[in-house]
Amino acid sequence: MSTRILGISAYYHDSAAALIVDGKIVAAAQEERFTRLKHDPSFPAQAINYCLAEGNVKLADIDAIIFYDKPLLKFERLLETYLANAPRGIRSFIRAMPVWLKEKLYLKTVLRREFRQLAELDKKNPIPKLLFSEHHLSHAGSAYFPSPYEDAAVLCLDGVGEWATSTAWKGNGNQLTPLWEIQFPHSLGLLYSAFTYYCGFKVNSGEYKLMGLAPYGEPKYVDIILEKLVTLHDDGSFHLDMSYFDFAVGSTMTNSKFADLFGGPRQPDDAEVTQKQMDLARSIQVVTEEIVLKIVKHLYTLAPSDNLCLAGGVALNCVSNGRLLREGPYKNIWIQPAAGDAGGALGAALVAYHHYFDGKRSVNKNQDSQQGSYLGPAYSNEDVLSAVKDKGLTAHVQEDLYSFAANLLEQGNVVGWFQGRMEFGPRALGNRSIIGDPRNTKMQSTMNLKIKYRESFRPFAPAVLAEDVSEYFEHECASPYMLLVANVKKALRLQTDESLFGIDKLLQQRSTLPAITHVDYSARIQTVHADSNPEFHALISAFKEKTDCAVVVNTSFNVRGEPPVCSPADAIRCFLATEMDYLVMNNVVLKKTDQPEFAITLAKQTKFDRD
Incomplete structure (x- = not known):
């Protein structure tokens, strides 16, 4: 009998759905492609319908639905962060709480309601078993399980999940074992996004622009970043000086102290690109690459292998990835193409199959199981x-x-x-x-x-x-x-x-x-x-x-x-x-x-x- 698992990510950005049958990826798609709303965070109803249709299954045929992170842990992080910074951030707290108290704290109930509406089920008809994965475990699953490796070190770097912003794992067979993590607010992804914001680009989408601008600039701010903003250790672990940032409890990524450090206010949205922006882009790109290289070199001492797998938003930094391949200690690198939150839907489904259902993992050493990432709809x-x-x-x-x-x-x-x-x-x-x-x-x-x-x-x-x-x-x-x-x-x-x-x-x-x-x-x-x-x-x-x-x-x-x-x-x-x-x-x-x-x-x- 087949094991069918539906993975979903939603309610932050880039919501998506993925269908796994007996460990094989059948379908995966982002909701934005159907709604035409870029980075659509809403419940991925159309993506789910597509996945079920592609797999020729109904919701009642699904053995488990798994959500890509744990909202209660995320709520715990929000409360602890606001309390640690009180009274600063009270306005942000007041804005955030109604959504949490109305929906996000009761996500299990919300999801069941959405699925009942989707499948036109009344309360007498139960929906499939509902599971929750941790955010970074979903990333790690998306990186390791489709890879062509029997064993690998796995590195996940992003903005933030529940608490973790950076995690390392050891993948072997059908299991992922955690090695270490760095917790919020110390985040390489959020550091890069802070510069994206300061340069006048939109966070969670403008990072590509910053990476594209970097070669036009000079790395003139590298020393300032490493002296003032980031304390970087030999093992690649790092701490941010949060007095320069506002993302923990504020409504912006950076504050006036950050602006003073770099000689002026944030660049207005869509303003003409300046040499200063290019130099800032080059500088944060250099710092990012150095941090990632240090992390990976230390990871190799903990998880020696020929193989490294990457996921999380930072894994979309293809310049950094290129340096890892050329200069890092791992012979082979496999990167999840949907490395951001959308890929969490796929990773969560794979985690459920291998960890919860103890599904066996078969590996083709010559080819990954991502199928070229051609997992969406086709048309005649x-x-x-x-x-x-x-x-x-x-x-x-x-x-x-x-x-x-x-x-x-x-x-x-x-x-x-x-x-x-x-x-x-x-x-x-x-x-x-x-x-x-x-x-x-x-x-x-x-x-x-x-x-x-x-x-x-x-x-x-x-x-x-x-x-x-x-x-x-x-x-x-x-x-x-x-x-x-x-x-x-x-x-x-x-x-x-x-x-x-x-x-x-x-x-x-x-x-x-x-x-x-x-x-x-x-x-x-x-x-x-x-x-x-x-x-x-x-x-x-x-x-x-x-x-x-x-x-x-x-x-x-x-x-x-x-x-x-x-x-x-x-x-x-x-x-x-x-x-x-x-x-x-x-x-x-x-x-x-x-x-x-x-x-x-x-x-x-x-x-x-x-x-």
Whole structure:
């Protein structure tokens, strides 16, 4: 008899659901993809419905539902923190308590009510067994259990769960054993988010911008950070001087003392990027990398292994991950692609299967069980053509798809590429992607300004045939989830004017693949494998055959402020509202210039209304 487990994360940010059957990942998706609300924290009703439908099961067939953290422990942390800082923080306390007293303290009751409504059950029909995992155990489960390792050290770094902000584990067989933890308020994730906030970006989403800005700056604030803000020990443990921060009990991340230390108030939201922001970004990036390296080197003394697994929001810092791979003591690194809270739903379900039900774990040493993270819904040609007809658009079915699409890229077109099952996690991995020719000198600015409607400095990632990765990058191992940064090979680099400073560095071509080469010659690599994504692999192979280039630009299929597209209708709206040239859904092709003007105008009006 099969064991079916539904994992959920909700009520903070990035709510999600995941379905596990006999330890195998059947489906996983974030609620934001269905509601179109970026980082949607609400009960993941649509994601749950999708997972159940994908698994062809009803809620009554589920053996257990598991929530990704323990709200009572989180409430304990809130109360103790407010009491320790009283009377400071009284306003924040008053704002927070009604939600806790009304809902979060009674989460078990709230969840049962939501599931009854979802399944249209009355009180006489019980919902499945309801379990709760600890936040960092969920992260650790998401990192270790899908990995291709029989044993591994596991490191989880994020903002905060219940109490823990940093934890280390030993994974062996079907068990995770805790080794140590660092507790709130001392948090590497919150330290990085404090600089995100101070630089004028949104916490929990703007961290990518800070990482992208870092190469334009100089590490001039590193000493100040390590002297004033962080006490770093030889074993990688650290303490923050909380007199500079307001996140423990206040409504902001930093305070006036922090602003005085760095010579002025917080940068306003969406203000023009300054050199100071670039220098702050570079400085906190350097500090983050040094802390992570120290932690991992000490972890190796406690859990020697060839293998390291990572999860938690800090594991999305692909620059730090790249350094770990090059300089750290572990031979192999596997990073959960949905490393943030969404991945907690998946990790919790895997923890329930292996720890609560004592399910056996089978490992394929040559391949993880994440299935390329293609765990979301897929759509048939009938679904696609129905959406096209509904919008009154023009399309054709293309038989020789890969050669045709490769020609489009070679001609300089920007193409929306919509294939197969949607990705789980924040990265586009070739199924909900916008793609282009990396050799095109105008591609980065075109995609940023006319397609993504975002800052010009934001870098784009290369998707490269796995078998050819070492031809283009100083990198040899698999990186299927776009979570490792490596340098473009020196043979492909071009001579540049080293006197240029700051954002002016963006104005010059740095390699023969200018659209994916960041200003420090780095690139966030996705290796594309024929076994996990044969469609995307076939497209890049066709492009290579035509151009002798085995790389394409790959960015997520969305515009600024929206999550990546999920359905054909989402893809069509994004295609019409931007300057994208073609949209390819399965083998159905839409050309922008063939579409009626009224449809394009309506889509653009809708986009700006949503903005």
